[in-house]
Amino acid sequence: MIKHICPSPQTSYVRIEKDNNYSLIDNEFLQRPDLSWKAKGILTYLLSLPDDWVIRIETVKDQATDGKTSFRSGWTELVKEGYIERLPVRHATGNRIKFWKTIVYERPLKRLHS
Numbered sequence: 001m002i003k004h005i006c007p008s009p010q011t012s013y014v015r016i017e018k019d020n021n022y023s024l025i026d027n028e029f030l031q032r033p034d035l036s037w038k039a040k041g042i043l044t045y046l047l048s049l050p051d052d053w054v055i056r057i058e059t060v061k062d063q064a065t066d067g068k069t070s071f072r073s074g075w076t077e078l079v080k081e082g083y084i085e086r087l088p089v090r091h092a093t094g095n096r097i098k099f100w101k102t103i104v105y106e107r108p109l110k111r112l113h114s
Contacts, residue, residue: 002017026107035077038073038077039074039078039081043104045064082108084105085105088100
């Protein structure tokens with residue numbers, strides 16, 4: 001079902017009824033003027049994934065038209081702002097990294113406790 005919402009003479013929204021394949025996310029990061037649109041888009045994409053999804057940076061990068069440098073700057077911004085944390089998981093024997101664990105915060109870690 002399509003719903004047309006016209007709250008003012010200057011703006012109209014045409015929305016669909018959502019009964020499957022939709023995401024419910026916090027608006028806080030989307031409304032932060034100090035985050036780039038690039039970072040907001042990456043975080044929105046990550047939050048739309050199922051909770052058991054294994055995040056691989058290359059796979060995420062390939063989901064949009066941004067090049068590697070552009071994607072990396074958005075990813076780095078999210079890390080810097082506390083929305084993404086990457087932790088090395090090491091083999092039991094030795095210092096070699098087995099894999100990287102990625103933690104995505106809907107609210108940045110530094111703001112969760114404030």
